[in-house]
Amino acid sequence: MSKTGATTESTESTETITFREAIREGLREEMKNDDAVMLYGQDEEDGESFEVTAGLYEEFGGRRVRNTPISEAAQVGGAVGAAATGLRPVVELSFSDFIGVCFDQIMNQAGKTRYMFGGASEVPLVLRATEGAGLSAAAQHSGTVHTLVSHLPGIKTVAPSTPTAAKGLIKSSIRSPDPVVFFENKTIYDERGEVPTSDDHTIPIGEASIEHLGEDVTVVATQRLFSEAMSVAQDLEGDVSVEVIDPRTLYPLDAETIIESVAKTGRLVIADESPMSYGFHAEVSSRVVEDGFFTLDAPPQRVGVPDTPIPFAPGLEKEVLPNGADIKRAIRRVE
Amino acid sequence: MTFLNIDSPEGRQEALEKMLLARAFEDTVQDQFADGEIPGFVHLSQGQEAVAVGTCGALREGDYITSTHRAHGHSIAKGLEPDRLLAELYGKEPGQCRGKGGSMHVADLDQGMLGAQPIVGASAPLAMGAGITAQYGNEDWISLAFIGDGAVAEGQVHESFNLAATWGLPVVFVIENNLYSEGMVFDEQHNIEDLADMSASYGVPGVVVDGQDVEAVHEAVSEARQRALEDEGPTIIEAKTYRYRGHFEGDQQPYRSDEEIEEWRDERDPISNFARKLIEAGELTESGLEELRETAEAKMADALEFARKADEADADEAYEDVFVETVPEIEQHRERLAREQPHWGEY
Ligand SMILES: Cc1ncc(C[n+]2csc(CCOP(=O)(O)OP(=O)(O)O)c2C)c(N)n1
Numbered sequence: 001m002s003k004t005g006a007t008t009e010s011t012e013s014t015e016t017i018t019f020r021e022a023i024r025e026g027l028r029e030e031m032k033n034d035d036a037v038m039l040y041g042q043d044e045e046d047g048e049s050f051e052v053t054a055g056l057y058e059e060f061g062g063r064r065v066r067n068t069p070i071s072e073a074a075q076v077g078g079a080v081g082a083a084a085t086g087l088r089p090v091v092e093l094s095f096s097d098f099i100g101v102c103f104d105q106i107m108n109q110a111g112k113t114r115y116m117f118g119g120a121s122e123v124p125l126v127l128r129a130t131e132g133a134g135l136s137a138a139a140q141h142s143g144t145v146h147t148l149v150s151h152l153p154g155i156k157t158v159a160p161s162t163p164t165a166a167k168g169l170i171k172s173s174i175r176s177p178d179p180v181v182f183f184e185n186k187t188i189y190d191e192r193g194e195v196p197t198s199d200d201h202t203i204p205i206g207e208a209s210i211e212h213l214g215e216d217v218t219v220v221a222t223q224r225l226f227s228e229a230m231s232v233a234q235d236l237e238g239d240v241s242v243e244v245i246d247p248r249t250l251y252p253l254d255a256e257t258i259i260e261s262v263a264k265t266g267r268l269v270i271a272d273e274s275p276m277s278y279g280f281h282a283e284v285s286s287r288v289v290e291d292g293f294f295t296l297d298a299p300p301q302r303v304g305v306p307d308t309p310i311p312f313a314p315g316l317e318k319e320v321l322p323n324g325a326d327i328k329r330a331i332r333r334v335e
Numbered sequence: 336m337t338f339l340n341i342d343s344p345e346g347r348q349e350a351l352e353k354m355l356l357a358r359a360f361e362d363t364v365q366d367q368f369a370d371g372e373i374p375g376f377v378h379l380s381q382g383q384e385a386v387a388v389g390t391c392g393a394l395r396e397g398d399y400i401t402s403t404h405r406a407h408g409h410s411i412a413k414g415l416e417p418d419r420l421l422a423e424l425y426g427k428e429p430g431q432c433r434g435k436g437g438s439m440h441v442a443d444l445d446q447g448m449l450g451a452q453p454i455v456g457a458s459a460p461l462a463m464g465a466g467i468t469a470q471y472g473n474e475d476w477i478s479l480a481f482i483g484d485g486a487v488a489e490g491q492v493h494e495s496f497n498l499a500a501t502w503g504l505p506v507v508f509v510i511e512n513n514l515y516s517e518g519m520v521f522d523e524q525h526n527i528e529d530l531a532d533m534s535a536s537y538g539v540p541g542v543v544v545d546g547q548d549v550e551a552v553h554e555a556v557s558e559a560r561q562r563a564l565e566d567e568g569p570t571i572i573e574a575k576t577y578r579y580r581g582h583f584e585g586d587q588q589p590y591r592s593d594e595e596i597e598e599w600r601d602e603r604d605p606i607s608n609f610a611r612k613l614i615e616a617g618e619l620t621e622s623g624l625e626e627l628r629e630t631a632e633a634k635m636a637d638a639l640e641f642a643r644k645a646d647e648a649d650a651d652e653a654y655e656d657v658f659v660e661t662v663p664e665i666e667q668h669r670e671r672l673a674r675e676q677p678h679w680g681e682y
Contacts, residue, residue: 046518046589069488069524070455070516098454101491136374136426138437140453276668298679306668308657311648312437313426314374319653326672333679 012196020189022163023052023128026170027090029199031060034088037174040066041075041092041128049094050130050189072098076105076127080113080179083125088174096129096183097143110179111154125180126173131159132185132224132273133310133321142310142317144223144272146183147279150251156205157250159183161226163193165248168203176205183250185223185273208254210261214243217331218261220284221271222247225303228324229271232331240335250280255287259295262288266297267334271327276304298334303327337414337447339392341553344618350392350549351613352627354384354606357408359631360417361580363639364407364424364438368584372643373424375437380408382579385605386511387412389552390479390574393560397476399447399465401458403483403511404439405578406451414446417634418641427645434648435656449478456489458482459508463495466504466569477505477563479556484573485516487530496571500537505563507556508571511546513578518590531573539569546576547605577603 017025031037039053045067047054057065068075072093079089093099099106106127114121133142150157156178160166166184173180195201203209211226212233219242221229226246233242243261247253262268268288270281281302288300303326311317339353340346361379368377380387387408391400394413402409410420415431423430424438431441442450449465452458462480469476486492487510499506510530514521527533534541540562544555552574559570577599581588613619654665 042516043518049517067519067523069519070485071488071490073490101454101456101489135376136437137376138435138440140439141376277664301671302668303672304668306654306672307662307665308654311435311653312375312432312440313430313434313648315426315647315650316434316653319650322672329672329675333674 012198012201014194014196016192017163017195018189019163019166019191019193020050020052022167022193022195023170023184024054024056025195026167027053028056028059030171030174031056031064033199036086037088037090038064038066039090039092040068042068042070042094044068044092048092050186052184052189053092072102073105076102077109079125079127080105080109080123083123083179084113084121088124090126090128090174093127093129095141096131096145097140099129099145099148106149106155106181107152111152115154122177123179124177127179127181128184129181130184130186132187133317134187134224136312136314136317138312139309144274144305146250147274149181150280154179156180156252157183158205158248159185159222159250160248161188161221161223161246163191163195165203165209165246167195168201169205169248172202172205175202180205187224188227191227203248206249206252206254208245208247208249208257210243210245210257212242212244214241214265216241216265217267217269217335218243218245218258218265219269219271219327219331220245220247220258221327222280223273225271225273225322225327229327232324232327236328236331240331242331253283253287255291258284259288259292262292263295266295268296268300269303269327269330269334270300271303271322273322274304275307276302277307279304301330301333303330337391337412338395339553341392341550347613347618350388350553351606351609351619352631353388353392353412354549354609355627355631356417356634357384357387357411358606359635360411360420361407363421363635365580365584367639374426375439377424377438377584378405378582379580379584380405380578382599382604383511383513383546383576384408385549385609386509386546386552386574386576389549390481390509390556393553393556394447394479395476397447398560399449399462399476399478400481401449401462401465401478402451402481403455403458403486404451404453405483406441407438409481410441410443410448410451413448415441415443415448417638421638421642422645425642425645426648427642428648429645433652435652455483456486456492458486459492459495462508463499463504463506466499466506467502469505470502475564477507477560479507479509482508482510483516484510484512484514484521484530485519485524487533488524496533496537496569499569500539503566503568505566506569507559507563508569509556510571510573511576512573513576515578515582515590517582518588520590529573531571534571537571539571542570542572544572544574546574547603547608549605549609
């Protein structure tokens with residue numbers, strides 16, 4: 001199995017960069033590799049809201065990097081048309097909460113075109129969107145909606161937790177012949193990590209990574225909660241041995257890696273910032289129950305948002321946001 | 336109460352007072368945000384006060400507005416009190432929305448403020464929908480949407496224009512064209528000079544008005560309101576204006592020059608120009624103006640004290656108001672997360 005730490009253990013040269021820079025590097029390299037890759041979105045020429053694409057307009061010019069009016073439906077629908085006719089558009093949707101205004105284009109056009117046309121077309125587009133709370137941005141700018149999109153047939157969804165994964169996966173997403181929605185948690189843009197500098201560094205879509213080995217409890221943690229889970233694992237060292245898995249791709253989900261880990265530990269905690277009902281938690285739990293029920297020594301535990309929108313006031317926001325303490329309590333319940 | 340009889344000296348004075356209050360409110364917000372007292376994202380509208388006050392001053396009690404992410408001026412103009420508005424920006428319990436909304440989601444149904452909508456374009460269908468209610472019940476009020484120039488590129492805005500026009504709804508659309516949408520300049524987003532020209536596609540009147548002139552805005556909205564009340568359907572008004580601050584507080588504004596901003600501030604400020612006009616007409620003295628400024632600032636000092644001293648929202652508040660009839664899941668999830676005991680093996 002090449003999954004455990006495969007991306008960091010190699011002899012490749014690396015550099016320490018932020019999550020934001022990792023995505024930018026991935027975008028830059030793929031734009032260099034393939035003239036069909038173009039970026040567009042609102043304020044894209046200035047690097048868009050979170051400055052992920054800063055400098056790319058200067059480097060690649062107005063043919064490759066473009067501003068659009070505020071028209072998410074046209075942005076996504078247009079990307080389907082562009083992708084089906086030979087481009088590889090990377091479209092920024094800024095806050096994923098805005099997905100509502102272009103949901104038809106995601107659900108019915110991006111996700112179904114190829115299928116409905118009997119495989120006659122390919123739709124190699126990437127939609128980038130930010131998720132996550134913690135900035136007091138209130139309910140319409142703080143949501144985590146990846147479950148909604150992962151539920152749609154015909155779409156792949158990616159949600160990296162580390163700079164390495166971010167770079168490797170943005171590159172794979174651009175190279176993917178299928179539509180990919182790439183979710184970026186906005187609160188981890190400044191987290192740093194070792195990232196391979198090679199142009200060839202990619203991470204396959206659909207492959208999880210075991211980032212911390214353990215024997216007692218498996219914690220599957222996404223995005224911001226991944227680094228929280230890593231800290232908890234270190235905190236509990238010597239007491240509870242925690243295995244931490246970053247699924248990296250939400251759909252398709254690398255259930256095999258998770259099931260194998262649970263076969264070893266017998267216990268499962270799923271930490272993800274989306275609402276707890278009907279979500280990513282339920283999917284992971286259900287896969288493990290279906291295929292690994294008899295390896296479980298305790299009921300799987302969910303850590304997430306208790307089905308509320310995200311409130312504005314910092315105190316209230318903190319109240320509903322899951323964190324390391326929640327992960328620790330969940331581990332304590334089953335260890 | 337929002338109506339201002341702008342044809343009278345009292346009404347004009349009130350309009351000036353409201354603009355000064357809106358400006359003072361946002362100056363306070365600007366400072367307190369810079370000091371780290373106000374969390375989240377803040378979008379200011381200094382420079383656009385004449386649109387807010389001219390528009391809301393033409394409305395009557397019972398009329399509704401919907402607003403955008405840049406909603407402080409509209410809210411003050413519609414009659415919201417600065418203390419509860421500011422407390423909301425602080426995320427405090429007595430805030431307008433009990434700390435759950437913040438700057439981008441302020442509402443006050445009692446004052447006819449149906450809500451700030453940071454989903455760009457969403458203010459249009461909401462006001463259109465209120466117009467359906469008014470028409471359906473043969474009510475004597477209208478609804479009005481503030482829409483940004485950038486928002487006019489959103490499909491839902493056009494769907495709302497079309498539906499309101501086709502059904503002859505009592506709605507007024509006020510496009511506040513401040514030349515910028517985040518960092519994109521107007522002509523990068525639209526291929527026409529006057530957005531009001533779009534009205535032709537819907538068969539409704541389109542009006543371009545100087546958004547720096549509170550009286551002109553008031554007059555245009557009053558006429559549109561009258562048409563709406565007389566079952567003549569919607570009007571699309573475009574008010575040409577300008578914002579002095581960045582898109583949000585903290586915006587470095589690489590997309591425009593300081594000179595451009597200074598030029599608007601010096602030559603086209605809606606408050607100074609209006610005050611000068613009143614002084615020249617003998618309706619106001621320099622010292623009278625100074626007094627009005629001081630009153631606005633004193634109001635803001637009180638509001639600031641109120642907001643600072645107000646209680647934080649209670650943690651339980653976070654779980655309230657998701658539904659009218661509660662569901663068990665929220666409490667269950669909450670308890671599940673917080674549960675220290677028992678260990679599952681003890682079951
Ligand atoms: C659906 C949606 N897309 C994008 C955004 C991000 N956004 C917030 S305000 C804004 C610019 C709006 O410009 P305009 O309508 O002209 O209003 P102004 O900021 O000039 O008042 C953008 C793009 C959003 N909030 N909602």
